[in-house]
Amino acid sequence: MYPGTDTVAIAAASPERPQPFAELGMNEDEYQRVRNILGRRPTSAELAIYSVMWSEHCSYKSSKVHLRQFGDKAPKTDKLLVGMGENAGVVDIGHGWAVTFKVESHNHPSYVEPHQGAATGVGGIVRDIISMGARPVAVMDSLRFGPADAPDTQRVLPGVVAGVGGYGNSLGLPNIGGETAFDACYAQNPLVNALCVGVMKHGDIKRAVAPGPGNRVILFGAPTGPDGIGGASVLASATFDEESHQKRPSVQVGDPFMEKLLIECCLELFGEDLVVGIQDLGAAGVSCATTELAAAGTGGMHVDLDTVPLRDATLLPEEILMSESQERMMAVVEPGKVDRFLEICARWEIPATVIGTVTDTRRLVMTWRGETIVDIPPVTAADEGPVYNRPLAPPHDLGALQSDTPGRLTRPSTGDELRRTVLWLAGSPNLASKTWVTSQYDRYVLGNTVMAMPENAGVVRVDDESGLGIALSLDGNGRYTRLDPYAGAQLALSESYRNVAATGARPMAVTNCLNFGSPEDPGVMWQFARAVEGLADACQYLGIPVTGGNVSFYNQTGETPINPTPVIGVLGVHDDVRRRVNMSLTTDGATIALLGETREEFGGSEWAHVVYGHLGGLPPLVDLKAEAALASVLVNAARDGLVTAVHDLSDGGLSQTLVESCLRGGLGARITLPGDPFVTLFSESVARAMVAVMPGAEARLAALCESAGVPVTQIGVAGGDALNVTGRTPEGDQQELFSIPLHELRESHERTLPTYAD
Incomplete structure (x- = not known):
């Protein structure tokens, strides 16, 4: 029991009747622990706070023991200004500028209500960036759905895309990249991962902390309503009072125009130095903001819940605490600055109310209608939740899966078969053009977007005078991770790292969103533990720290989990975006x-997946040394103006890289394949890129590659209006294998998604 205030009155207000802790996601041991902490039975409001703060989503209780590796193995760097534990990480990019970025999930809400689920996912991650003191400058998204032709995908896909685009467009933020993929494992459990990036000066960084007894606690933004109550951790609030309340909706409703005002209001408040601590209200709402701010400050806070502005006057205090209504922030303000704070909020038409005071009692005390309904040590809710080291065991079918190699699959060998395979892959849902999606996003609003999808990575200008900018990529591959979680996480990092370097940017930092099934399944926890270990080891080797991220568990349909899907975002820095290179x-x-x-590597490949629906074998060999060497070549080649185009090789291999670069530039290519044509075209070996060399710079590029130990092979020239491929026939002769006019490639590549989405 923690020492605190007199508990007689508060305990008397909570008679001995059954409490719905199980319905709120708590087990009996957790409930008993709350009673031990308080030395009494919790009130229903206190139970609400602990239930959401100790939920998997908020407390990371099943993942924390593994996530510590990101800190323990973090490479030493003076560029990391704020690391894990805050709303988002902050990185020094030079010239006094800093960048904050983070990716989070909104998977389950996006299945229940696709438009609002996706929209509020964007809104939530944008507020994380605001709360660090930064101006948001761009968003990205990583989307995964069930089979493209499945009826449920046709329900979810348009709503999610409209939600992402509608919210981001209304905020005036460019969407500069991401990915959209399809696989049967995501049926009825889509993944909607949203990333936001913001910029600031070093001195502008804000923290989620409530220092200074006597400082005021101000809730500002949209009023609190019944939407999203318990959305992140429990599904209903009706268990508190079954007789008087119906089940509330578990998906939040967003208002991007209010959030746009909130952004500008916050930036003006920051500019006048009116805020000493700030926290956005997302998962767990007022519960999370008050407990985390108090725990990170002087340890105490007094809040009057009667002062919280409500959209629905019938809300119970438990519902006020658990509501996840959007577009809300909480600030800690010195008493002498409160009037100016409220004046600025009023000018931006942002409702703002003083709801409490910072104390030094180390207690979070809340009153409602004259009664004390909460009196807890906030650190116990915010930082001392249960931590589980759950059982681990490889999935029972992993051995058989890895043994089922793609070697038994019939490979294309003739020119006609190879041609047909190139077109199949180019038009397959995962590799087909995503223009139907990206055309619904504004990619160039604000005027600082230098590159956006379908380029290797999004690039944004930060400083007009110097040309300083950033590049961002967001990548994942659940099939690879299903076959080998340790390698799969490293392969996701490798691809994102390579994409950033392909634009000419130096990779600098990492964020992640780890999407897995139930942590109560030993097979899932083994996958998670191995993936985290793999990512931590790879980041340590490459010298780029993990700045923060998100864990999303319970992604499964019935007893069947999704493929383990770590989505990795890499941030890179351009000293001068005018030297960036496109594809x-x-x-x-x-x-x-x-x-x-190039090696013969087809485990988990798009070729096996598209042509045969096959998943088996081992994923491509991870080669971090080769990735680092390739990145150094690409960055230096861009700096020195040696290349006119760069495109990484990943899903679909060289075949897909050629298709995308030819179609993007409207220029064909005449290619001569070294070695086995099938392997050269479709292998997914890592640490590879295709480059178009500036005329006259061939020798300099070759010398750069030799110095870095990167193999370089001339395979053709750009030109014409078709993709012409020459190579060895099955009989061993060298001849033209096939030719595909660009208009035919374009037709195959661009028709797929509109067919399924309309």
């Missing part, structure tokens, strides 16, 4: 070269 073949006669080593 388009545009220079007629330019030499096309393949950088890196």
Whole structure:
């Protein structure tokens, strides 16, 4: 029991009747622990706070023991200004500028109500960035759905895309990249992961902390309503009072225009130095904001719940505490600055109310209608939740899955078969053009977008004078991770790292969203533990720290979990965005070269997935040394103006890279394949990129590659209006294998998604 105030009155207000702790997601041991902490039975309001704060979503109780590796193995760098534990990480990018970025999930809400689930996912991650003191400058998204032709996908996909686009467009934030993928494992459990990035000066960083007894606690933004009560941790609030309340909706409703006002209001408040601590209200709402602010400050806070502005006057205090209504922030303000704070909020038409005071009691005390309904040590709710080291065991079918190699699958060998396979892959849902999706997003609003999808990575200008900018990529591959979680997480990192370097940016920091099934399943926890270990080890090797992220568990349909899907975002820095390189073949006669080593690697490949629906074997070999060497070549080649185009090789191999670069630039290519044509075209070996060399720079690029130990092979020239491929026939002869006019490639590549989405 923690020492505190007199508990007689508060205990008397909570008669001995059954409490719905199980319905709120707590087990008996957790409930008993709350009673031990308080030395009494909790009130229903206190139970609400502990239930949401100790939920998997808020407390990371099943993942915390593994996530510590990101800190323990973090590479030493003076560029990391704020690391894990805050709303978002902050990185020094030079010239006094800092960048904050983070990715989070909104998976389950987006299945229940696709439009609002996705929209509020964007709104929530944007507020994380605001709360660090930054101006949001761009968003990205990673979306995964069931089979493209499934009826449920046709319900969820349009709503999610409309939600992401509608909210981001209304905020005036460009959506600069991401991914959209389809797989049967995501049926009835789509993944909607949203990333936001913001910029600030070093001195502008804000923290989620409530220092200074006597400082005022101000809730500002939208009024609190019944939407989203318990959405992150429990599904209903009706268990508190079954007789008087119906089940509340568990998906929040967003208002992007209010959030736009909130952004500008916050930035003006920050500019006048009116805030000493700030926290956004997302998962767990007022419960989370008050407990976390108090726990990170002087340890105490007194809140009058009667002062919280409500949309629904019938809300019980438990519902006020658990509501996840959107577009709300909580600030800690010195008494002498409160009037100016409220004046600025009023000018932006942002409701703002003083709801409490910071204390030094180390107690969070809340009153409602003249009664004390909460009196807890806030640190116990915010930082001392249960921590589980759950059982681990490889999934029972993993051995059989890894043994079922793609080697038994019939490979295309003739020119006609290879041609048909190129077109199949180009038009497959995962590799087809995502223009139907991205055309609904504003990619260039604000005027600082330098590159956006379908480029290797999004690039944003930060400083007009110097040309300083950032590049961001967001990547994942659940099939690889299903076959080998340790390698799969590293492969996701490798691809994102490579994409950023392909634009000419130096990779600098990582964020992640780890999407897995139930942590109560030993097989899932083994996958999670191995993936975290793999990501931590790879970041340590590459020298780029994890700045923060999100864990999303319970992604499964019935007893069947999704493929383990770590989604990895990498931030890179451009010293001058004017030297960035895109993926388009545009220079007629330019030499096309393949950088890196190609091996026969088809486990988890798009070829096996698209042509045969096969998943088995082992994923491509991870080669972090080769990735780092390739990145150094690409960054230096861009800096020195040696290349006119760069495109990484990943899903679909060289075949898909050629298709995308030719179509993006509107220029064909004449390619001569070294070695086995099937392997060269469709292998998904890592640490590879295709480059178009600036005429006359071939020798300098070759010398750069030799110095870095990166293999380089000239494979053709850009030009014409078709993709012409020459290689070895099954009989061993060298001849033209196939030719595909660009208009035919474009038709195959662009028709797929509109067919399924309309």
